[in-house]
Amino acid sequence: MKKEEYKKILEELLKLIDEGVYIVDKKGVGKFYNEAMASMEKMNVDDVLGKTFYDAFPQVGNSTMMKALTKGESTVNQQQAYKNFYGKEISTVNSTIPIIVDGETVAALEVAKDVTNIRKVSDTLMELQKGGMTAGAGTNQKNSKIKRYSFEDIYGKNQAFADVVERAKRAADIDASVFIYGETGTGKELFAQSIHYDGIRSEKPFLAQNCAAIPEALLEGILFGTSKGSFTGAVDREGLFEQANGGTLLLDEISAMPYDLQSKLLRVLQEQYIRRVGGTKDIPINVRIIATVNEAPEDLIAQGKLRKDLYYRLNVVNISIPPLRDRLEDIPLLAERFLEKHNQRFKKEIWMVSDAALKKLKNYDYPGNVRELENIIEQAVSMADKEHVLNEKILQMPSATKKSKTSQIQYENVQPLDVYMSEMESNIIKDALLKCGGNVSKTAELLQIKRQTLQHKLKKYRITE
Ligand SMILES: Nc1ncnc2c1ncn2[C@@H]1O[C@H](COP(=O)(O)OP(=O)(O)OP(=O)(O)O)[C@@H](O)[C@H]1O
Ligand SMILES: [Mg+2]
Secondary structure, three states, X not given: OOHHHHHHHHHHHHHHOOOEEEEXXXXXXXXXXXXXXXXXXXXXXXXXXXXXXHXXXXXXXOOHHHHHHHHOOOEEEEEEEEEOOOOOEEEEEEXXXXXXXOOEEEEEEEEEEEOHHHHHHHHHHHHHHXXXXXXXXXXXXXXXXXXXXXXXXXXXXXXXXXHHHHHHHHHHHHOOXXXXXXXXXXXXXXXXXXXXXXXXOOOOOEEEEEOOOOOHHHHHHHHHOEOOOOOOOEOOEOOHHHHOOOOEEEEEOHHHOOHHHHHXXXXXXXXXXXXXXXXXXXXXXXXXXXXXXXXOHHHHHHOOOOOHHHXXXXXXXXXXXXXXXXXXXXXXXXXXXXXXXXXHHHOOOOOEEOHHHHHHHHOOOOOOHHHHHHHHHHHHHHHOOOOOEEOHHHOOOHHHHHXXXXXXXXXXXXXXXXXXXXXXXXXXXXXXXXXXXXXXXXXXXXXXXXXXXXXXXXXXXXXXX
């Protein structure tokens, strides 16, 4: 094939893909710059093609492109946040690599993914955390949307469970890292908050981040912050470590954190300073880490999902919460507690649980643990009428529900079907959007709907503006 033919093929290819691509030769002259990149950066293709990098982006200082050209350095999946020409904030994840032939750098290539939509989601999360979960000096506690728990909120008499609570109380005193293992709904958040608010850091922020909820490429920026990247008007932003300074950071599902990031985290914990993504300054931090997992840590290590060295570093205090099915004797106490709580909420007056109802409650294995028990009680209370005793008939146990005929289900206090359907639809879309790195076209394709339809739904459910 002739050189021109290759060039034509490459040009056509670059038109088709959603990622932005920018390629410069060894002198920094733009050779390829596709429409996707132009629309991300709000530049004209002609302003970049045939011009040197320095002419096209005069304000950019120490860029990843320069690093690639002059030092042969690669940058992989670096998060960049910058304002485009019109002042709109754009977030991308960039990779820049030198093209080396016979030991000589002949070109540099940059690929960028627009993650602005995902970024919006994660920013909303950050805002919620800032306004909601941060407590203590200088923050508005009245705004607190997220419940603050303490040890008085933890119910359970089972010996193994009580031992774990004792351990957690001691952990609160010694201010060390804590590693919590418990299945979903066993109360990991409850324990983590109780440890924080009972310890010497209680006046300082408590922040939480679920490592599985954020796309891998953004997690580092969320944790450590971002610094002016290589683009005009790049944004400086503090991460959760800086926001939580002096306080506690709960890292939920730490095994979902990319392996590389786990080693960075370990370094941060050892050296006690962080560096923002793309930054050069070392920022001292003093944050207590509470990490959680919902599978056995040994298994996670064996599967290569959790770094052993990080685990040992975090596991100064080990809290292993037994599942509810192993402490069924706690059910009456917990049921009573949830009865009280939901009586208030639904303005009901159920004073006790019947023996038959307790028996039914104990005859189940609770894959969703205490949360599931609470949901069952909550549902029963909401359905109850004027009775003062919660009887077994009103209890909708999951296995019982499966067996029961539809006609036996009581349809009071149930939301209209379209409300459930909308909620489900919105969740599916959010999930797909995350999977597709925030790319609307790809998400539409994945869900097999028109891009326009998807955009309409994104607005409807306020997933993006
Ligand atoms: N021992 C307990 N006493 C009282 N309430 C509890 C107890 N354990 C859990 N709960 C309640 O159950 C619900 C779930 O708890 P929590 O959110 O702490 O679980 P989790 O382990 O963090 O779950 P997930 O893994 O899904 O994040 C909360 O409403 C919490 O208050
Ligand atoms: Mg949790």
